[in-house]
Amino acid sequence: MTTVEFSPAAEPLAAKLLEPAREILARYPAGRERSALLPLLHLVQTEEGYVSPGGVAFCADVLGINKAQVGAVATFYTMYKRRPTGEYLVSVCTNTLCNVLGGQEIYDELVEHLGVGHDETTADGKITLEHAECLAACDYAPVVTVNYDFTVDQATPQSAVELVEHLRQGQRPTPSRGARICSLKEMQYQLAGFADPREGAVGDGVAGAPTLRGVRLAQEHGVAVAGFDTDTPITKTKPARDESALPPRTDAADKPVEDKPAEGRIAAVAKKAATAVRTAAGAVAEKVGEHRHAGKTTDTGDVKDPEVRAAESRNPTADTPGDPPTTTPAPGNPAEEAGTASNEPAGDGKPAGDTNRGERIVTERTAEQKPADVDPNPGWQNVPRATEEEK
Numbered sequence: 001m002t003t004v005e006f007s008p009a010a011e012p013l014a015a016k017l018l019e020p021a022r023e024i025l026a027r028y029p030a031g032r033e034r035s036a037l038l039p040l041l042h043l044v045q046t047e048e049g050y051v052s053p054g055g056v057a058f059c060a061d062v063l064g065i066n067k068a069q070v071g072a073v074a075t076f077y078t079m080y081k082r083r084p085t086g087e088y089l090v091s092v093c094t095n096t097l098c099n100v101l102g103g104q105e106i107y108d109e110l111v112e113h114l115g116v117g118h119d120e121t122t123a124d125g126k127i128t129l130e131h132a133e134c135l136a137a138c139d140y141a142p143v144v145t146v147n148y149d150f151t152v153d154q155a156t157p158q159s160a161v162e163l164v165e166h167l168r169q170g171q172r173p174t175p176s177r178g179a180r181i182c183s184l185k186e187m188q189y190q191l192a193g194f195a196d197p198r199e200g201a202v203g204d205g206v207a208g209a210p211t212l213r214g215v216r217l218a219q220e221h222g223v224a225v226a227g228f229d230t231d232t233p234i235t236k237t238k239p240a241r242d243e244s245a246l247p248p249r250t251d252a253a254d255k256p257v258e259d260k261p262a263e264g265r266i267a268a269v270a271k272k273a274a275t276a277v278r279t280a281a282g283a284v285a286e287k288v289g290e291h292r293h294a295g296k297t298t299d300t301g302d303v304k305d306p307e308v309r310a311a312e313s314r315n316p317t318a319d320t321p322g323d324p325p326t327t328t329p330a331p332g333n334p335a336e337e338a339g340t341a342s343n344e345p346a347g348d349g350k351p352a353g354d355t356n357r358g359e360r361i362v363t364e365r366t367a368e369q370k371p372a373d374v375d376p377n378p379g380w381q382n383v384p385r386a387t388e389e390e391k
Protein backbone atom coordinates (compact mmCIF):
# COMPACT_ATOMS: atom_id res chain seq x y z
CA MET A 1 0.00 0.00 0.00
CA THR A 2 1.41 3.33 -0.97
CA THR A 3 1.37 6.26 1.42
CA VAL A 4 -2.15 7.42 2.08
CA GLU A 5 -3.15 11.01 2.61
CA PHE A 6 -5.96 10.79 5.15
CA SER A 7 -8.76 13.30 5.33
CA PRO A 8 -9.32 15.01 8.73
CA ALA A 9 -12.39 12.80 9.35
CA ALA A 10 -10.32 9.63 8.87
CA GLU A 11 -7.22 10.64 10.82
CA PRO A 12 -8.26 9.48 14.32
CA LEU A 13 -9.03 5.96 13.05
CA ALA A 14 -5.99 5.90 10.79
CA ALA A 15 -3.78 6.33 13.83
CA LYS A 16 -5.22 3.14 15.33
CA LEU A 17 -6.14 0.99 12.36
CA LEU A 18 -3.65 1.65 9.61
CA GLU A 19 -1.43 -1.33 10.44
CA PRO A 20 -4.23 -3.96 10.49
CA ALA A 21 -5.70 -2.28 7.41
CA ARG A 22 -2.41 -2.78 5.58
CA GLU A 23 -2.47 -6.42 6.66
CA ILE A 24 -5.97 -6.85 5.25
CA LEU A 25 -5.05 -5.22 1.94
CA ALA A 26 -2.02 -7.49 1.61
CA ARG A 27 -4.41 -10.47 1.33
CA TYR A 28 -5.69 -9.27 -2.01
CA PRO A 29 -3.98 -9.33 -5.40
CA ALA A 30 -2.51 -6.08 -6.65
CA GLY A 31 -5.21 -4.01 -8.30
CA ARG A 32 -8.01 -5.86 -6.47
CA GLU A 33 -7.66 -4.15 -3.11
CA ARG A 34 -11.16 -2.72 -3.31
CA SER A 35 -12.43 -6.18 -2.42
CA ALA A 36 -10.97 -5.57 1.02
CA LEU A 37 -13.80 -3.19 1.83
CA LEU A 38 -15.86 -5.81 3.71
CA PRO A 39 -13.16 -6.77 6.22
CA LEU A 40 -12.14 -3.12 6.50
CA LEU A 41 -15.68 -2.22 7.56
CA HIS A 42 -15.53 -4.92 10.24
CA LEU A 43 -12.18 -3.50 11.28
CA VAL A 44 -13.78 -0.09 11.71
CA GLN A 45 -16.44 -1.69 13.91
CA THR A 46 -13.76 -3.14 16.21
CA GLU A 47 -13.07 0.43 17.29
CA GLU A 48 -16.30 2.26 16.75
CA GLY A 49 -18.90 -0.45 17.28
CA TYR A 50 -20.55 0.74 14.09
CA VAL A 51 -19.62 2.20 10.72
CA SER A 52 -19.09 5.78 11.82
CA PRO A 53 -18.64 8.72 9.43
CA GLY A 54 -14.95 8.62 10.31
CA GLY A 55 -14.92 4.91 9.46
CA VAL A 56 -16.44 5.56 6.06
CA ALA A 57 -13.80 8.23 5.37
CA PHE A 58 -11.04 5.87 6.58
CA CYS A 59 -12.12 3.05 4.24
CA ALA A 60 -12.51 5.46 1.33
CA ASP A 61 -9.03 6.92 1.86
CA VAL A 62 -7.36 3.53 2.30
CA LEU A 63 -8.95 2.11 -0.85
CA GLY A 64 -8.87 5.26 -2.98
CA ILE A 65 -12.61 5.22 -3.56
CA ASN A 66 -15.24 7.77 -2.62
CA LYS A 67 -17.41 7.78 0.48
CA ALA A 68 -20.58 7.10 -1.50
CA GLN A 69 -19.06 3.82 -2.71
CA VAL A 70 -18.24 2.84 0.85
CA GLY A 71 -21.70 3.87 2.04
CA ALA A 72 -23.38 1.82 -0.69
CA VAL A 73 -21.74 -1.34 0.64
CA ALA A 74 -22.03 -0.50 4.33
CA THR A 75 -25.77 0.15 4.08
CA PHE A 76 -26.43 -3.02 2.07
CA TYR A 77 -25.40 -5.56 4.71
CA THR A 78 -27.14 -5.81 8.05
CA MET A 79 -23.92 -6.77 9.85
CA TYR A 80 -22.63 -3.24 9.33
CA LYS A 81 -24.33 -1.11 11.91
CA ARG A 82 -25.31 2.44 11.19
CA ARG A 83 -25.66 3.49 14.82
CA PRO A 84 -23.52 2.88 17.89
CA THR A 85 -24.21 -0.58 19.27
CA GLY A 86 -24.17 -2.04 22.75
CA GLU A 87 -21.54 -4.37 24.14
CA TYR A 88 -23.64 -7.36 23.07
CA LEU A 89 -25.79 -7.72 20.00
CA VAL A 90 -28.69 -10.04 20.86
CA SER A 91 -30.43 -11.36 17.76
CA VAL A 92 -33.71 -13.24 17.89
CA CYS A 93 -34.76 -15.19 14.84
CA THR A 94 -38.33 -14.42 13.86
CA ASN A 95 -38.21 -16.15 10.51
CA THR A 96 -40.65 -18.87 9.55
CA LEU A 97 -39.48 -21.93 11.45
CA CYS A 98 -38.39 -20.09 14.59
CA ASN A 99 -41.54 -18.06 14.46
CA VAL A 100 -43.90 -21.00 14.48
CA LEU A 101 -41.95 -22.36 17.43
CA GLY A 102 -42.18 -19.14 19.43
CA GLY A 103 -39.54 -16.78 18.02
CA GLN A 104 -41.89 -13.82 17.96
CA GLU A 105 -42.93 -14.38 21.59
CA ILE A 106 -39.26 -14.41 22.59
CA TYR A 107 -38.60 -11.19 20.72
CA ASP A 108 -41.71 -9.51 22.17
CA GLU A 109 -40.71 -10.58 25.69
CA LEU A 110 -37.24 -9.06 25.24
CA VAL A 111 -38.69 -5.85 23.82
CA GLU A 112 -40.85 -5.52 26.90
CA HIS A 113 -38.13 -6.55 29.34
CA LEU A 114 -35.39 -4.34 27.89
CA GLY A 115 -37.60 -1.46 26.84
CA VAL A 116 -36.00 -1.24 23.39
CA GLY A 117 -37.10 -2.23 19.92
CA HIS A 118 -35.35 -3.50 16.82
CA ASP A 119 -31.85 -2.10 16.35
CA GLU A 120 -32.04 -0.15 19.58
CA THR A 121 -29.67 -0.18 22.53
CA THR A 122 -30.46 -0.23 26.22
CA ALA A 123 -29.66 2.92 28.19
CA ASP A 124 -26.77 1.17 30.00
CA GLY A 125 -25.13 0.51 26.61
CA LYS A 126 -25.03 -3.24 27.24
CA ILE A 127 -27.54 -4.75 24.83
CA THR A 128 -28.53 -3.98 21.26
CA LEU A 129 -31.60 -5.98 20.31
CA GLU A 130 -32.58 -7.02 16.83
CA HIS A 131 -34.89 -9.49 15.19
CA ALA A 132 -33.21 -11.46 12.45
CA GLU A 133 -34.37 -13.36 9.40
CA CYS A 134 -32.99 -16.89 9.78
CA LEU A 135 -29.80 -17.31 11.77
CA ALA A 136 -28.96 -20.51 9.92
CA ALA A 137 -29.78 -22.76 12.86
CA CYS A 138 -33.31 -23.82 11.97
CA ASP A 139 -32.61 -27.27 13.40
CA TYR A 140 -32.38 -25.66 16.85
CA ALA A 141 -35.32 -23.31 16.43
CA PRO A 142 -36.12 -20.95 17.98
CA VAL A 143 -32.64 -19.54 18.36
CA VAL A 144 -31.07 -16.51 20.00
CA THR A 145 -27.51 -15.46 19.21
CA VAL A 146 -25.13 -13.08 20.92
CA ASN A 147 -22.72 -11.35 18.57
CA TYR A 148 -23.60 -13.95 15.90
CA ASP A 149 -22.64 -16.92 18.07
CA PHE A 150 -25.31 -19.49 18.91
CA THR A 151 -26.06 -18.84 22.52
CA VAL A 152 -29.52 -20.14 23.32
CA ASP A 153 -30.83 -23.04 21.25
CA GLN A 154 -34.49 -23.98 21.45
CA ALA A 155 -34.99 -20.78 23.38
CA THR A 156 -37.99 -19.71 25.41
CA PRO A 157 -39.00 -16.21 26.50
CA GLN A 158 -37.75 -17.07 29.98
CA SER A 159 -34.33 -18.39 28.88
CA ALA A 160 -33.85 -15.33 26.66
CA VAL A 161 -34.61 -12.95 29.52
CA GLU A 162 -32.19 -14.85 31.79
CA LEU A 163 -29.51 -14.48 29.14
CA VAL A 164 -29.81 -10.71 28.80
CA GLU A 165 -29.94 -10.30 32.57
CA HIS A 166 -26.66 -12.19 32.97
CA LEU A 167 -25.08 -10.08 30.27
CA ARG A 168 -26.24 -6.85 31.87
CA GLN A 169 -24.75 -7.97 35.18
CA GLY A 170 -21.36 -8.40 33.51
CA GLN A 171 -21.47 -12.20 33.32
CA ARG A 172 -20.76 -14.21 30.22
CA PRO A 173 -22.91 -17.35 30.46
CA THR A 174 -21.86 -20.54 28.74
CA PRO A 175 -23.55 -20.73 25.36
CA SER A 176 -25.53 -23.74 24.20
CA ARG A 177 -22.66 -24.57 21.86
CA GLY A 178 -19.75 -23.00 20.03
CA ALA A 179 -17.34 -20.36 21.16
CA ARG A 180 -17.38 -18.41 24.39
CA ILE A 181 -19.38 -15.24 24.45
CA CYS A 182 -17.31 -12.20 23.59
CA SER A 183 -18.11 -8.55 23.03
CA LEU A 184 -19.37 -7.31 19.71
CA LYS A 185 -16.13 -5.43 19.10
CA GLU A 186 -14.09 -8.57 19.78
CA MET A 187 -16.29 -10.45 17.33
CA GLN A 188 -15.66 -7.79 14.69
CA TYR A 189 -11.95 -8.51 14.96
CA GLN A 190 -12.61 -12.13 13.98
CA LEU A 191 -14.92 -11.03 11.19
CA ALA A 192 -12.18 -8.79 9.84
CA GLY A 193 -10.18 -11.98 9.42
CA PHE A 194 -7.86 -11.93 12.42
CA ALA A 195 -7.30 -14.80 14.82
CA ASP A 196 -8.72 -14.09 18.24
CA PRO A 197 -6.10 -15.08 20.86
CA ARG A 198 -8.63 -15.40 23.71
CA GLU A 199 -9.00 -18.84 25.18
CA GLY A 200 -12.17 -20.47 23.84
CA ALA A 201 -12.57 -17.76 21.20
CA VAL A 202 -13.19 -20.39 18.56
CA GLY A 203 -15.74 -23.09 19.17
CA ASP A 204 -15.72 -26.51 17.66
CA GLY A 205 -17.47 -29.79 18.20
CA VAL A 206 -19.55 -32.46 16.61
CA ALA A 207 -22.96 -31.90 15.11
CA GLY A 208 -25.77 -32.19 17.66
CA ALA A 209 -28.82 -34.45 17.62
CA PRO A 210 -31.22 -31.91 16.00
CA THR A 211 -28.75 -31.34 13.16
CA LEU A 212 -28.35 -35.07 12.60
CA ARG A 213 -32.05 -35.84 12.89
CA GLY A 214 -32.50 -36.06 9.12
CA VAL A 215 -29.56 -38.44 8.77
CA ARG A 216 -30.88 -40.64 11.56
CA LEU A 217 -34.33 -40.80 10.00
CA ALA A 218 -32.81 -41.69 6.63
CA GLN A 219 -30.81 -44.46 8.28
CA GLU A 220 -33.82 -45.79 10.15
CA HIS A 221 -35.90 -45.91 6.99
CA GLY A 222 -33.12 -47.18 4.73
CA VAL A 223 -33.05 -44.04 2.59
CA ALA A 224 -29.64 -43.59 0.97
CA VAL A 225 -28.03 -42.20 -2.11
CA ALA A 226 -27.34 -45.12 -4.40
CA GLY A 227 -23.72 -46.14 -4.36
CA PHE A 228 -22.71 -43.60 -1.70
CA ASP A 229 -19.90 -44.75 0.53
CA THR A 230 -20.47 -43.39 4.04
CA ASP A 231 -16.74 -43.65 4.69
CA THR A 232 -15.95 -41.18 1.92
CA PRO A 233 -13.46 -38.75 3.45
CA ILE A 234 -14.33 -35.08 3.41
CA THR A 235 -11.58 -33.45 1.39
CA LYS A 236 -10.55 -29.86 1.74
CA THR A 237 -9.86 -29.41 -1.95
CA LYS A 238 -12.15 -30.40 -4.74
CA PRO A 239 -11.19 -33.88 -5.93
CA ALA A 240 -10.24 -34.27 -9.56
CA ARG A 241 -13.04 -35.50 -11.78
CA ASP A 242 -12.91 -39.26 -12.19
CA GLU A 243 -13.86 -39.78 -15.82
CA SER A 244 -13.94 -43.55 -15.44
CA ALA A 245 -16.78 -43.26 -12.87
CA LEU A 246 -19.03 -41.47 -15.34
CA PRO A 247 -21.57 -43.44 -17.41
CA PRO A 248 -20.42 -44.14 -20.96
CA ARG A 249 -21.44 -41.47 -23.40
CA THR A 250 -23.77 -42.31 -26.22
CA ASP A 251 -22.57 -41.97 -29.79
CA ALA A 252 -24.73 -38.98 -30.46
CA ALA A 253 -23.46 -37.05 -27.45
CA ASP A 254 -19.88 -38.09 -27.84
CA LYS A 255 -19.43 -38.04 -31.56
CA PRO A 256 -16.71 -35.58 -32.43
CA VAL A 257 -17.20 -33.40 -35.45
CA GLU A 258 -13.61 -33.19 -36.55
CA ASP A 259 -14.06 -31.39 -39.77
CA LYS A 260 -16.10 -28.55 -38.28
CA PRO A 261 -14.97 -26.21 -35.51
CA ALA A 262 -17.53 -25.52 -32.74
CA GLU A 263 -18.27 -22.10 -34.19
CA GLY A 264 -19.05 -23.66 -37.58
CA ARG A 265 -21.41 -26.18 -36.00
CA ILE A 266 -23.33 -23.46 -34.19
CA ALA A 267 -23.62 -21.45 -37.40
CA ALA A 268 -24.90 -24.54 -39.25
CA VAL A 269 -27.54 -25.19 -36.58
CA ALA A 270 -28.61 -21.54 -36.60
CA LYS A 271 -28.92 -21.58 -40.38
CA LYS A 272 -31.04 -24.72 -40.27
CA ALA A 273 -33.31 -23.20 -37.62
CA ALA A 274 -33.68 -19.98 -39.61
CA THR A 275 -34.70 -21.95 -42.71
CA ALA A 276 -37.28 -23.91 -40.71
CA VAL A 277 -38.73 -20.69 -39.27
CA ARG A 278 -38.92 -19.08 -42.72
CA THR A 279 -40.70 -22.13 -44.13
CA ALA A 280 -43.22 -22.19 -41.29
CA ALA A 281 -43.82 -18.43 -41.55
CA GLY A 282 -44.40 -18.77 -45.30
CA ALA A 283 -46.97 -21.54 -44.75
CA VAL A 284 -48.85 -19.47 -42.19
CA ALA A 285 -48.82 -16.36 -44.42
CA GLU A 286 -50.18 -18.42 -47.29
CA LYS A 287 -53.04 -19.74 -45.17
CA VAL A 288 -53.86 -16.30 -43.81
CA GLY A 289 -53.90 -14.94 -47.37
CA GLU A 290 -56.25 -17.70 -48.51
CA HIS A 291 -58.50 -17.03 -45.58
CA ARG A 292 -58.63 -13.28 -46.27
CA HIS A 293 -59.61 -13.85 -49.85
CA ALA A 294 -62.10 -16.60 -49.16
CA GLY A 295 -63.50 -15.03 -45.99
CA LYS A 296 -63.76 -18.42 -44.38
CA THR A 297 -61.68 -21.32 -43.23
CA THR A 298 -59.87 -23.16 -45.92
CA ASP A 299 -59.84 -26.83 -46.51
CA THR A 300 -56.26 -26.94 -45.25
CA GLY A 301 -57.35 -25.92 -41.78
CA ASP A 302 -58.82 -23.14 -39.71
CA VAL A 303 -56.39 -20.26 -39.33
CA LYS A 304 -58.75 -17.81 -37.65
CA ASP A 305 -57.83 -16.05 -34.50
CA PRO A 306 -59.14 -18.13 -31.54
CA GLU A 307 -61.08 -15.11 -30.27
CA VAL A 308 -62.82 -14.76 -33.64
CA ARG A 309 -63.69 -18.44 -33.61
CA ALA A 310 -65.09 -18.13 -30.09
CA ALA A 311 -67.18 -15.10 -31.09
CA GLU A 312 -68.49 -16.94 -34.14
CA SER A 313 -69.51 -19.93 -32.07
CA ARG A 314 -71.38 -17.65 -29.66
CA ASN A 315 -73.14 -15.86 -32.48
CA PRO A 316 -72.77 -17.77 -35.73
CA THR A 317 -74.64 -15.25 -37.88
CA ALA A 318 -72.80 -12.12 -36.76
CA ASP A 319 -70.45 -10.36 -39.19
CA THR A 320 -66.84 -11.41 -39.11
CA PRO A 321 -64.00 -9.75 -40.97
CA GLY A 322 -64.12 -10.82 -44.58
CA ASP A 323 -67.80 -11.78 -44.49
CA PRO A 324 -70.24 -9.71 -46.52
CA PRO A 325 -72.06 -7.36 -44.14
CA THR A 326 -75.49 -8.45 -43.02
CA THR A 327 -78.30 -5.95 -43.20
CA THR A 328 -80.47 -7.33 -40.43
CA PRO A 329 -79.30 -7.96 -36.87
CA ALA A 330 -78.66 -11.61 -36.24
CA PRO A 331 -80.84 -13.32 -33.66
CA GLY A 332 -78.86 -13.45 -30.43
CA ASN A 333 -78.47 -15.91 -27.67
CA PRO A 334 -81.92 -16.25 -25.95
CA ALA A 335 -80.45 -15.87 -22.48
CA GLU A 336 -78.56 -12.74 -23.52
CA GLU A 337 -81.67 -11.33 -25.14
CA ALA A 338 -83.68 -11.91 -21.98
CA GLY A 339 -80.99 -10.14 -19.96
CA THR A 340 -80.60 -7.15 -22.20
CA ALA A 341 -84.37 -6.73 -22.46
CA SER A 342 -84.51 -5.95 -18.75
CA ASN A 343 -81.45 -3.72 -18.86
CA GLU A 344 -81.15 -0.44 -20.61
CA PRO A 345 -78.06 0.02 -22.74
CA ALA A 346 -75.05 1.09 -20.74
CA GLY A 347 -73.15 4.28 -21.37
CA ASP A 348 -69.40 4.26 -21.79
CA GLY A 349 -67.56 3.05 -18.74
CA LYS A 350 -70.65 2.34 -16.68
CA PRO A 351 -71.96 -1.03 -15.59
CA ALA A 352 -74.61 -2.54 -17.88
CA GLY A 353 -78.11 -1.69 -16.76
CA ASP A 354 -76.88 0.84 -14.24
CA THR A 355 -76.74 3.88 -16.43
CA ASN A 356 -79.52 5.81 -14.79
CA ARG A 357 -78.76 4.67 -11.29
CA GLY A 358 -75.09 5.56 -11.63
CA GLU A 359 -75.86 8.98 -13.00
CA ARG A 360 -78.41 9.57 -10.29
CA ILE A 361 -75.89 8.72 -7.54
CA VAL A 362 -73.27 11.00 -9.05
CA THR A 363 -75.76 13.83 -9.35
CA GLU A 364 -76.99 13.41 -5.77
CA ARG A 365 -73.46 13.27 -4.35
CA THR A 366 -72.42 16.27 -6.35
CA ALA A 367 -75.37 18.21 -5.05
CA GLU A 368 -74.57 17.20 -1.44
CA GLN A 369 -70.90 18.03 -1.65
CA LYS A 370 -70.94 21.10 -3.80
CA PRO A 371 -70.54 24.27 -1.76
CA ALA A 372 -73.12 26.88 -2.65
CA ASP A 373 -70.55 29.42 -3.78
CA VAL A 374 -68.56 27.37 -6.24
CA ASP A 375 -68.96 27.43 -9.95
CA PRO A 376 -70.26 24.27 -11.56
CA ASN A 377 -67.17 22.46 -12.67
CA PRO A 378 -67.49 18.68 -13.07
CA GLY A 379 -63.87 17.96 -12.33
CA TRP A 380 -63.41 20.26 -9.37
CA GLN A 381 -66.69 20.31 -7.50
CA ASN A 382 -65.13 20.76 -4.08
CA VAL A 383 -62.43 23.25 -4.89
CA PRO A 384 -63.52 26.88 -4.46
CA ARG A 385 -62.26 29.03 -7.26
CA ALA A 386 -59.67 31.63 -6.42
CA THR A 387 -60.81 35.22 -6.55
CA GLU A 388 -59.02 37.61 -8.85
CA GLU A 389 -57.15 39.14 -5.87
CA GLU A 390 -56.00 35.66 -4.69
CA LYS A 391 -54.75 34.91 -8.13
Ligand code: FES
Pocket (backbone or CB within 6 Å): 093, 094, 095, 096, 097, 098, 099, 134, 135, 136, 137, 138, 139, 141, 142, 143
Ligand atom coordinates in the same frame (compact mmCIF):
# COMPACT_ATOMS: atom_id res chain seq x y z
S1 FES B 1 -35.76 -19.87 10.79
FE1 FES B 1 -34.73 -19.35 12.63
S2 FES B 1 -32.75 -20.06 12.31
FE2 FES B 1 -33.71 -20.47 10.45
